[in-house]
Amino acid sequence: MWRTAKKVLPPIEKREETEKLEELFDFSAEQIAGFKEAFSAYEDSNGDVTVEQLGMVLERVGQNCTNDQLTALMERADLDKTEKINFLEFLTVMEKRTEKTDASVVISEAFRTFDTNGDGHLSVEELRHVMTCLGQPMTDEEVENMIRLADMDGDGKINYAEFTAMMSSDEYD
Incomplete structure (x- = not known):
């Protein structure tokens, strides 16, 4: 024993x-x-x-x-x-x-949750909802400006890679 x-x-x-x-x-x-x-x-x-x-x-x-x-x-x-x-x-x-790793899981889950139509992109409306849920309600103009800053491929929407970069940047902490 x-x-x-x-x-x-x-x-x-x-x-x-x-x-x-x-x-x-x-x-x-x-x-x-x-x-x-x-x-x-x-x-x-x-x-x-x-x-x-x-x-x-x-x-x-x-x-x-x-x-x-x-x-x-x-x-x-x-x-x-x-x-x-x-x-x-x-x-x-x-x-x-x-x-x-924990943060990337949270970001991934957030993206899937906020991509309400499941197309793999966040629209102006979906992004506004994201920011409101994060406690940062924004006007249409502010959301459009955010999309312009984060939209690396210029399609007017935020894909997962762009969302990850945006949420990981110090600007949005």
């Missing part, structure tokens, strides 16, 4: 560390353990990974990035500017990536 419990439960220090990480980050103990396992496979003797290793760690947890994305992630996460990140900095990366 004790052997089984010993295998299932990490040592007390590890549990306490995991509990502290759960408080700091919005991850479960299981998620943290999975991230730690992936990170540990590539970390150096100081507990750090390079940008190249970061790409491999992310792949191991099911996240794929381009080289440019990896470089940008590293620049944001490498708080001490060593060109390496430690596990805490890695958890910060994962938290940001999870937030972006």
Whole structure:
């Protein structure tokens, strides 16, 4: 019985560390353990990974990035500017990536909800309804101006890619 419990439960220090990480980050103990396992496979003797290793760690947890994305992630996460990140900095990366994933799900669901006729585009009327639901009621002129700004293909409507870009921009936060 004790052997089984010993295998299932990490040592007390590890549990306490995991509990502290759960408080700091919005991850479960299981998620943290999975991230730690992936990170540990590539970390150096100081507990750090390079940008190249970061790409491999992310792949191991099911996240794929381009080289440019990896470089940008590293620049944001490498708080001490060593060109390496430690596990805490890695958890910060994962938290940001999870937030972006959550936001993209919300945006996708919002687009499907507001595309009332299901044609894959938002008209002036549909966009006005979107903005009203977001707590930003607008006049026809304001909505038409928004469409002009967001309508990259010039068809007078907002498609999903344009909607995503518009809702992700700082201008509409």
